[in-house]
Amino acid sequence: MVKNYKGAQITKEDTIETQPVSVSDYMSTRLITFHPDQSIMEVVEQLLKHKISGAPVVNDQKELCGIISEGDCLKEVVKGKYHNHPIMDGKVSDHMAKNVITIHPGLNIFEAAQMFLEKKIRRFPVLDETGKLVGQISQKDIMRAVQNIKSENWR
Structure with missing residues (x-):
């Protein structure tokens, strides 16, 4: 009797379609941003109005300068x-x-989730290869991604 040395072969019908799980698939792209010269009172008003806990700070060229949060406002x-x-x-x-x-x-969302755990922060600005701010991802975005993906299709 002849045995096949290649083992079981996977055919097209046997392959599992995987779903993308990168940061770009789940990040927020319509961001509230602030300018370094804005007053803290303006920030407080916008954070409350939009029900958010923080946002990126960008200069006139839309380059990321920092992050302002509720905690930063509480210092004032x-x-x-x-x-x-x-x-x-x-x-x-x-x-x-x-x-x-x-x-x-x-970046894969699972790597981003690990970064959230290690760094103990609530949001990451997302910059493209040119350094331009293209979005922001939060811990809630990661949880939404996990909820939307079937466990056997994670990659």
């Missing part, structure tokens, strides 16, 4: 407590996080 509130009245006249550039960790749109 605490500063006002020291003076016994809310000041809220600080600028975004005075309170934003400047050393921002960014990711590439082609």
Whole structure:
């Protein structure tokens, strides 16, 4: 009896179609952004209006300068407590996080999820190969991706 040394062969009918799970598939692209010269009060108003917890800060050339969050705005509130009245006249550039960790749109969402766990931050700006801000991905976006994908098709 002759045995095949190649083993079982996979035919086209046997292949499983996989779904893409990159950051670009699930990132937000319609972003609320702020300018470094805007006031903290404007940021507070926009964060509340749009029900978001933070946003990218971009300059006039739309280059990423930092991230401003609710926590950054609270620093201004605490500063006002020291003076016994809310000041809220600080600028975004005075309170934003400047050393921002960014990711590439082609990154796999599972690698992005690992980065969220390691860095303990809530959002990553997404920059293309030219360094231009093209989106933002949050932990909720990762959870939405996982919910939308069948487990046997993850790659």
